[in-house]
Amino acid sequence: MLGLIVNPMAGLGGPAGLNGSDGADILARALARGARPGSVPRAIRAMRAFAGACPILTGPGSLGADAIADGATVEVVAMTVADDASDTRRLAEAMKGRVGLILFAGGDGTARDIAGVVGEEVPILGIPAGVKMHSAIFARNPESAGRGAAEFLKTDRARTQRAEVLDIDEAARREGRLSTSLYGVVRTPDAAQVLQGAKAGGGGGLGELDAALGIYVAGMEPDTLYLLGPGTTMAALKARLSGHEGSLLGVDVARGGEIVAANASERDLVALLEGAPRARIALSVVGGQGFLLGRGNQQISPRVLRKVGLKNIDVFCASEKLARLSPAVLSVDTGDSRLDAELAGYRPVMTGANKSQVVRIAA
Amino acid sequence: MNAPIKTRSKARFEGYHAARWAEPVVMEMCCEGRRGAMFPPAGTDVRLPAGAMRKKAPQLPQMTEHDVLRHYLHLSQMTLGMMGVSLFGTCTMKYNPRIGEKVVAGKNLAEVHPLQHPDTLQGIMEIYANFSDILCELSGMDQFVFQAGGGADAAYTHACLTRAYHASRGELEQRDQIITTIQTHPCSPATANTAGFEVITLSLEENGYPSLEQLKSVVGPRTAALMVNNPDDMGIYNPDIKEWVRIVHEAGGLCFYDHANFNGVMTRLRARELGFDACMYMLHKTFGAPKGGGGPAVGAYGCSKELEPFLPSPLVKREGDRFVLDEDRPLSVGKIREFWGNAPQVVKAYAWALAMGAEGLREAADISVLANNYMDKRLGEVKGVTRSNPGIDAWRMEMTRHSLETVTRDTGCTVVDISNRMTDFGIDALWLSHEPWLVAEPFTPEAGELWSKEDIDYWIDVMEHVIHEAYADPDMVKTAPHKGAIHQLKGASLEDPERWATTWRAHRRKNLGV
Numbered sequence: 030m031l032g033l034i035v036n037p038m039a040g041l042g043g044p045a046g047l048n049g050s051d052g053a054d055i056l057a058r059a060l061a062r063g064a065r066p067g068s069v070p071r072a073i074r075a076m077r078a079f080a081g082a083c084p085i086l087t088g089p090g091s092l093g094a095d096a097i098a099d100g101a102t103v104e105v106v107a108m109t110v111a112d113d114a115s116d117t118r119r120l121a122e123a124m125k126g127r128v129g130l131i132l133f134a135g136g137d138g139t140a141r142d143i144a145g146v147v148g149e150e151v152p153i154l155g156i157p158a159g160v161k162m163h164s165a166i167f168a169r170n171p172e173s174a175g176r177g178a179a180e181f182l183k184t185d186r187a188r189t190q191r192a193e194v195l196d197i198d199e200a201a202r203r204e205g206r207l208s209t210s211l212y213g214v215v216r217t218p219d220a221a222q223v224l225q226g227a228k229a230g231g232g233g234g235l236g237e238l239d240a241a242l243g244i245y246v247a248g249m250e251p252d253t254l255y256l257l258g259p260g261t262t263m264a265a266l267k268a269r270l271s272g273h274e275g276s277l278l279g280v281d282v283a284r285g286g287e288i289v290a291a292n293a294s295e296r297d298l299v300a301l302l303e304g305a306p307r308a309r310i311a312l313s314v315v316g317g318q319g320f321l322l323g324r325g326n327q328q329i330s331p332r333v334l335r336k337v338g339l340k341n342i343d344v345f346c347a348s349e350k351l352a353r354l355s356p357a358v359l360s361v362d363t364g365d366s367r368l369d370a371e372l373a374g375y376r377p378v379m380t381g382a383n384k385s386q387v388v389r390i391a392a
Numbered sequence: 393m394n395a396p397i398k399t400r401s402k403a404r405f406e407g408y409h410a411a412r413w414a415e416p417v418v419m420e421m422c423c424e425g426r427r428g429a430m431f432p433p434a435g436t437d438v439r440l441p442a443g444a445m446r447k448k449a450p451q452l453p454q455m456t457e458h459d460v461l462r463h464y465l466h467l468s469q470m471t472l473g474m475m476g477v478s479l480f481g482t483c484t485m486k487y488n489p490r491i492g493e494k495v496v497a498g499k500n501l502a503e504v505h506p507l508q509h510p511d512t513l514q515g516i517m518e519i520y521a522n523f524s525d526i527l528c529e530l531s532g533m534d535q536f537v538f539q540a541g542g543g544a545d546a547a548y549t550h551a552c553l554t555r556a557y558h559a560s561r562g563e564l565e566q567r568d569q570i571i572t573t574i575q576t577h578p579c580s581p582a583t584a585n586t587a588g589f590e591v592i593t594l595s596l597e598e599n600g601y602p603s604l605e606q607l608k609s610v611v612g613p614r615t616a617a618l619m620v621n622n623p624d625d626m627g628i629y630n631p632d633i634k635e636w637v638r639i640v641h642e643a644g645g646l647c648f649y650d651h652a653n654f655n656g657v658m659t660r661l662r663a664r665e666l667g668f669d670a671c672m673y674m675l676h677k678t679f680g681a682p683k684g685g686g687g688p689a690v691g692a693y694g695c696s697k698e699l700e701p702f703l704p705s706p707l708v709k710r711e712g713d714r715f716v717l718d719e720d721r722p723l724s725v726g727k728i729r730e731f732w733g734n735a736p737q738v739v740k741a742y743a744w745a746l747a748m749g750a751e752g753l754r755e756a757a758d759i760s761v762l763a764n765n766y767m768d769k770r771l772g773e774v775k776g777v778t779r780s781n782p783g784i785d786a787w788r789m790e791m792t793r794h795s796l797e798t799v800t801r802d803t804g805c806t807v808v809d810i811s812n813r814m815t816d817f818g819i820d821a822l823w824l825s826h827e828p829w830l831v832a833e834p835f836t837p838e839a840g841e842l843w844s845k846e847d848i849d850y851w852i853d854v855m856e857h858v859i860h861e862a863y864a865d866p867d868m869v870k871t872a873p874h875k876g877a878i879h880q881l882k883g884a885s886l887e888d889p890e891r892w893a894t895t896w897r898a899h900r901r902k903n904l905g906v
Contacts, residue, residue, distance in 0.1 A: 169800065169804070169806075170800075170801075170804040171804075172804045172866075172870075173804065184884070348574075348593075348828050349827075349828045351595070351828075352574075352828035352829060352830050355830070356595070356596065356597060356598065357574075357595035357596070374609070375605070375606050375609035375610070377592060377610065380593070382585075383585055383589070383590040383591060384581065384585065384590070384591045384593070385590075385591070385592050385593065386574065386592075386593040386594075386595060387592060387593065387594050387595055387602075387606055387609065387610055388595050389595070389597070389606070
């Protein structure tokens with residue numbers, strides 16, 4: 030069975046120039062500026078391409094049922110509609126354990142709501158209908174979402190991949206600052222052709238990077254403290270170590286092949302560094318804008334960076350992900366502009382076993 | 393049809409439909425007892441060791457000669473590619489003159505073997521020596537060898553030479569890095585890795601190529617070599633290349649010029665004059681010899697006098713008015729491939745080069761750049777087509793990378809959909825891009841000197857027509873091909889070890905459950 034969730038308010042703030050649609054007052058302003066919801070028509074396009082491939086579980090009215098053509102087998106979840114984000118969350122809750130895939134029409138905010146409920150339990154795929162779509166779970170257009178969902182559900186051994194759900198702080202963005210955060214990890218169909226921004230071709234996942242992580246772990250010096258950043262790439266590195274379970278969204282610390290502190294705060298890091306003769310920092314690149322420092326890893330503060338030494342930073346990123354940055358420039362925003370300037374310049378990023386790509390870091 | 397194709401292309405377009413046969417696998421066409429030819433029984437005079445003798449008859453298809461011929465004729469009619477207009481970029485599609493086939497099929501070549509006494513191989517050795525001279529003239533190098541079985545194999549030759557060269561100087565331990573660029577063909581980094589080097593790839597910057605500063609940031613005592621092509625597949629020539637070579641040489645590294653994109657610069661530049669120590673030409677691309685499924689190709693590898701001792705063996709050398717095989721070369725990297733490489737391909741390429749002459753090569757280079765710039769201009773006028781490096785006004789050489797990102801965004805039709813639909817008009821599949829894709833929905837046409845203006849115009853007319861169709865009737869494009877020999881390929885089984893099958897036996901076991 031397919032689960033369909035439509036966020037009828039998604040995408041309203043974009044055409045209205047409001048940088049997103051999170052929050053009731055923003056929605057009111059968007060509607061006042063003449064915005065019309067576009068997510069239902071987009072969901073209709075997706076469902077046309079889905080072509081009734083299997084039964085559908087969805088919400089009432091504009092939460093999903095409106096998007097489904099006559100003749101399809103539909104079950105509508107009985108619920109009171111609150112006309113806010115809780116609708117999405119309650120629908121996702123109702124779908125747990127019942128559907129093979131959740132197809133949703135919305136943007137990063139909707140993805141966050143669903144991810145918060147289902148986590149990695151149910152694969153999800155996005156019909157692009159939001160203002161911000163930085164998460165790696167959106168199909169390139171409604172038709173490929175519908176077709177991709179049908180294809181995924183009809184294959185017995187359909188594969189999924191882990192994908193990061195990102196969102197931008199809209200309030201900050203309206204003030205002209207960009208601030209992406211990593212909100213969680215979900216599973217999404219493993220089909221590069223379906224997902225948008227698959228500029229780099231090839232499949233998702235770690236690919237060649239896995240071998241690079243293996244070599245890195247094998248070469249870890251016993252007396253060196255390793256500060257390991259957040260994200261799926263670093264989680265794969267952490268999974269190769271013993272000790273504490275590695276965190277997905279936090280900064281962990283390893284020594285002698287085991288994780289000695291998970292989810293460390295800035296203060297924890299400084300304290301641990303006090304007693305360490307040597308330290309290195311391992312990072313991956315977060316999100317669509319290519320941030321290396323200052324987004325989702327603020328624990329690695331200027332103080333921590335100075336203690337470890339700027340030469341002792343190792344960066345990992347798949348070449349497909351670097352290819353999506355155009356031009357291949359990484360950004361840093363540590364909050365200390367002198368430090369940012371010192372970090373600027375060319376730096377090799379490990380992309381595979383014995384492979385690196387040089388990218389420019391802009392302050 | 394929603395948008396009429398340009399009048400001059402109309403008749404051509406309406407006339408096309410691929411052959412479509414419901415052709416089974418040959419193993420499914422067996423009929424017990426049918427034979428193509430009857431052979432006399434082996435009798436008792438069998439000179440095979442007992443262990444090598446079959447106990448059971450082999451499972452061969454039992455068919456008449458006529459059935460076999462008809463079966464393969466049908467398959468050849470349904471072969472996609474090389475039948476329509478193919479502007480398959482980076483592959484430099486050329487006509488392979490039939491006379492070359494005739495020459496190599498003659499007994500003078502077909503019936504000789506490299507293990508014969510060299511006195512009986514003087515003719516083919518003369519061709520090797522003469523062709524090496526021609527390529528040395530084109531590149532400024534001092535010696536060519538034809539052993540490598542393709543471009544990647546020639547890149548590997550260079551990685552092996554790099555290893556041997558630094559080892560001979562006692563610097564191999566220290567020099568463990570090879571530098572390349574993201575737009576250099578993937579065989580350079582791949583073969584450098586295979587030969588045991590760490591690979592450092594430089595990223596493109598604002599001018600369309602990596603800056604000198606970026607190069608300098610990684611060149612140092614660990615640098616073993618630089619491996620690059622120029623121009624790259626986006627068509628931009630790196631004008632700093634001489635300085636690049638100087639910087640790498642200063643640090644003690646070797647420089648290899650991958651001449652995969654030689655067509656636009658033939659006779660216009662010499663690798664050695666730019667400072668390079670070695671270079672590679674693909675005879676199956678640039679020099680008019682046929683391509684073929686990873687097999688019968690030749691990567692001609694040439695180098696300076698200083699690197700010659702490290703070349704694979706044997707080398708064909710002149711000695712007075714005779715030719716000898718020089719195998720006594722203690723510093724040689726040994727064999728890259730068996731014997732002398734694909735000799736028939738070398739002969740075809742030699743024949744092609746002689747027929748073209750120096751002036752012909754120059755004319756071909758100029759035509760290929762002219763043809764590309766003509767295409768570039770016309771494609772720039774097609775709705776939805778954008779060009780890589782749009783902000784850079786440098787001339788494009790013999791190919792340009794374009795993008796259909798706009799069309800995909802507007803219509804949902806991807807570059808693969810457009811390419812599929814174009815086959816309905818007798819256009820061979822587009823070359824998209826090496827990976828990773830730096831440009832979204834990319835395609836990279838290359839006309840070379842072969843294709844006529846009519847062919848190029850037709851190709852662009854078809855693309856323009858299909859893009860119009862994508863806007864008016866996207867389903868027509870997404871469900872293409874409609875006139876092809878087969879419909880869309882389902883690629884999923886190619887990625888599933890439990891389903892893929894390269895032999896009949898594997899197909900039976902995995903897919904038929906027998």
